[in-house]
Amino acid sequence: MCTATRPTIRxxxxxxxxxxxxxxxxxxxxxxxxxxxxxxPDWGRVYAFFRRWQRARADRRVPRPAARDGP
Incomplete structure (x- = not known):
């Protein structure tokens, strides 16, 4: 059952x-x-989202946390 108020196609x-x-x-x-x-969510939906994200190279635009110096 969908509980979202406005589900999208994607x-x-x-x-x-x-x-x-x-x-x-x-x-x-x-x-x-x-x-x-x-x-x-269903693994197939998560995988499809990941593949679209990967193909759009969106993972390259996600900011990475800054590396820490020392403990």
Missing amino acids: TGCAGHRQLLDAIRYLVAGGISWRAMPADF
Whole structure:
């Protein structure tokens, strides 16, 4: 069931925040796409969003945290 007030064609019921959180969880945990917990949007939707993002090279425009010097 969709709880979003205005679902879009690209993200469906999942907002961009949920999709990005799912991708970060996947990368941090080193899990496969199909092993994503049910708390996140469907893995296929997350993967499709990631591929569009990757093809647009949007990951190159995301600011990286500054490196720290020392402990």
